[in-house]
Amino acid sequence: MDQRSELGEFLRTRRARLRPEDVGLPDYGGRRRVPGLRREELAQLAGVSAGYYTRLEQGQSANASDAVLDAVARVLRLDEVEQAHLHSLARHSPRTARRPRPERLRPSVKLMLDAFGDVPALVVGRRVDVLAWNRPAHALLAGHLPYEAPERPRQRPNIARLVFLDPHTRELYADWEGKARDTVADLRMTAAGFPDDPDFTELIGELTLKSPEFASLWAAHPVSKCIPPVRAFQHPLVGSMTLINELMELSHDPGQRMAVFTAEEGSPSAAALQLLANLSAAPRERPADADVLQP
Template sequence: MAGTELGEFLRGRRGRVSPEDVGLTSYGTRRVPGLRREELAQLAGISVTYYTRLEQGQSRHASEAIVEALARALGLDDDERAHLHDLARPAPAKPRRRPRPAVVRDGTRRLITALGDVPAVVLGVRNEVLAWNRPGHLLLAGHLDFGTPDRPGERPNLTRMLFLDPHHRDLHVRWQEEAARAVASLRLVAGRHADDRELAELIGELTMRSPEFAALWAKHPVATCVSGTKHFRHPEVGELVLGFEALLLADDPGQRILMYTAEPGSPSEAALRLLTVGAAVTPAGPPASVPPRGPAPRSGRA
């Protein structure tokens, strides 16, 4: 898999760099845009034969110097450079065994509960929901049962929901932007966890069931997603513009807390406060004020 991924990534990135961009003179008719293999090899200072083997997945564990030379020649940003290292120098292959379901520490649960009105979600490495507080549940998935993250076989996955759950998809005013960001983040994770069976299954499912995901995945976007702004259109409280921050948990590799906040004094803050009123008065499960919307879509195993 890593060899194929490496080839796709290198072809895609050299396809976006023109000879003129790097001071080369273009000769002859080009069937496809971008640099030819021999041109990229020349810029990186390696042989065409070796570069071709890399792109075809026939050579593994490229040296640090070669990876850095290719990154410079292609003008990669920090995220792309890190991804290239993951693909070109993969960790030793491991059997794709199904891992044990991730467990959230009691202290982490108490922490997100103590956040009060701040929506918070604990996510696993595959973007699966491991836990959430009441505001986080009501913001992102009020149509699902509050207890689903505690049942590993039913855990919602935010990436799967974004593409396959119409209720969750409708939350996002800028769905295309959100989808591109989700796929770019998932690409980084896939490069770092090439032996993760459940991650491979998630990618396969989304590729088969969502043409939009498949089209984005084929472009091989790469980017981290630890902070920014999201635009929601919530069925209960209307539109919200919320900042988000993802905090990595040092003692739980792969787990992170995703939190949402509104600008003080903004309409979004008022809407978020109205949403959290539902969290305060509803002791368990989805808010009583949410009308039935038919059978909930399969949240799926993360």
């Protein structure tokens, strides 16, 4: 992805959401040619020249100081995550894109994944490809796909593709719109850390062409880190569940994260999750009475 255009789009969307009166400027009425703050107004409030800010928004100020970026962030009222994203976009210099090698899962991470037992757990890569999942996670998120799918590097399930292009996944999330927004915001944050990855560019291009909903959300330039949300599921086998989704970065594997799904102890969701684990167990692991369990 072109980091210069990404920086410009991000700044323009943040300018557009502010009105002059929001930052203490007089509003003289009349129709403004652009929504939100003008470049000159933002530059004045940030203490830089209009020409300098214009170059920054056009990606032509690669050496912008932290003080300038912080001043712009203050005027735009960026939160901590958005401010970090601004610094990331402004610091990356364009390089020749090279297709990286397929991501690999370390054997010790696979052992840790298997150790979760009946608790759904999976590992996703920098482009939210599923690198591995245990059987409960597979049954929870994508039981309609082959369990072995993550083992084929170029054909791995991708969380963003599932959310926006897969009808089974759309029905799985009770609040699909919320999941869609969070997916795009997380993808924006992650993409900024890998600006020279052509596979990332292809993924964004594919989703933009195939999903108008993705295109609309992506154009709004949301950014946020995935926090542990509580999500409601409507699973085809075990019905309604409310699960906590914890996400953990793997410190020795940049871009890789482990996601774990749990339910409050003793709750109907915990019972449904255990039932799903029983139903998804491999034949040699399945309890003797699992075949007679009904969702």
